[in-house]
Amino acid sequence: MEIKKVGVVGCGLMGGGITEVCARAGYPVVVMEVNQALLDGGLSKIQTSLERAAKREKITVEEKDATLGRIKGTLSFDDFGDCDLVIEAVIENLDEKKKVFAGLDKVCPPHAYLASNTSCLSILDMAVTTQRPEQVLGLHFFSPVPVMRLTEIVKTIVTKDEAIDMARDFCKSIGKETVLCQDTPGFIANRLSMVFLVYVIRCYEQGLATKEDIDKTMRLGLNHPMGPLELSDFIGLDTVYYILSAMHEELKDPLFAPPTLLKKMVTAGHLGRKTGKGFYDYK
Ligand SMILES: NC(=O)c1ccc[n+]([C@@H]2O[C@H](COP(=O)([O-])OP(=O)(O)OC[C@H]3O[C@@H](n4cnc5c(N)ncnc54)[C@H](O)[C@@H]3O)[C@@H](O)[C@H]2O)c1
Numbered sequence: 001m002e003i004k005k006v007g008v009v010g011c012g013l014m015g016g017g018i019t020e021v022c023a024r025a026g027y028p029v030v031v032m033e034v035n036q037a038l039l040d041g042g043l044s045k046i047q048t049s050l051e052r053a054a055k056r057e058k059i060t061v062e063e064k065d066a067t068l069g070r071i072k073g074t075l076s077f078d079d080f081g082d083c084d085l086v087i088e089a090v091i092e093n094l095d096e097k098k099k100v101f102a103g104l105d106k107v108c109p110p111h112a113y114l115a116s117n118t119s120c121l122s123i124l125d126m127a128v129t130t131q132r133p134e135q136v137l138g139l140h141f142f143s144p145v146p147v148m149r150l151t152e153i154v155k156t157i158v159t160k161d162e163a164i165d166m167a168r169d170f171c172k173s174i175g176k177e178t179v180l181c182q183d184t185p186g187f188i189a190n191r192l193s194m195v196f197l198v199y200v201i202r203c204y205e206q207g208l209a210t211k212e213d214i215d216k217t218m219r220l221g222l223n224h225p226m227g228p229l230e231l232s233d234f235i236g237l238d239t240v241y242y243i244l245s246a247m248h249e250e251l252k253d254p255l256f257a258p259p260t261l262l263k264k265m266v267t268a269g270h271l272g273r274k275t276g277k278g279f280y281d282y283k
Helices: 013-024 036-055 061-069 094-107 123-127 161-173 189-205 211-221 228-235 237-251 260-267
Strands: 006-009 029-032 071-074 085-088 113-116 136-141 150-155 177-182
Touching: 006 013, 006 094, 013 029, 013 036, 013 061, 013 071, 013 136, 029 036, 036 061, 036 071, 061 071, 085 094, 094 113, 094 123, 113 123, 113 161, 123 136, 136 161, 150 161, 161 177, 189 211, 189 228, 189 237, 189 260, 211 228, 228 237, 237 260
Parallel strands: 006 029, 006 085, 029 071, 085 113, 113 136, 150 177
Antiparallel strands: 136 150
């Protein structure tokens, strides 16, 4: 099935990036937030990102304007009534995501596909809140979405093959490579990478070295593009915490138990770049 119009729920770090990439590829996109201030903030970040791309001559000024013209913000599910594909990118909380899927199911046309950008939660749990579980799948993008080339496509035990074909074609049309994975906690990327991040945070908590030296070692000694503590700040410490908690609960593997330091930082509102303070200070 051809996707003509895309919906995105949540205009934070990931939803904003997904909106931008889809609109840049030529799709009209409607993006939803919980209130006007968050919607305005999300849309303004997309505008800044496109202006930066135009300044660096990655796109023309005309392309930037046309892309912005294809994006419509909304506060209501009703505006998803003519979307062929809606991608959910709200906070990493299963109850919140289930509410979103149930809401989308009521307004989206019967043929529409519903996807979640969750990092680790069960897609099937979201799918069964709808009347179309076979049309629900995972589309896990990576941050920053305009830069990262991969999308993980997640298939539940009931997702129909046509949904996977649609996802492959759609991702190709927005310039993404794909891999296919089963609906298991963390899929491929987070299942493997969270083991590393959680271990680094635990070592830092135990006083292995300063945060700067830990990050410098991984950047200069092992050629990582970003140090792991910088990366955690970039992802969002709340998101890292939610992912670890969900994986720990589901897999019952003590490897994924969120470190006390991470929990305390989230409680204090030190969420990384998005709040101006995490392991590092960004103010
Ligand atoms: N941060 C990452 O690097 C990353 C990477 C891949 C996937 N993800 C996943 O993407 C999802 C979003 O993460 P993020 O980093 O963009 O978080 P974020 O906190 O930056 O954005 C989430 C946004 O969703 C909005 N929201 C919450 N409930 C909503 C609702 N009911 N309707 C509409 N909007 C709602 C919030 O106001 C917020 O702006 C999570 O599931 C996360 O696990 C994150």
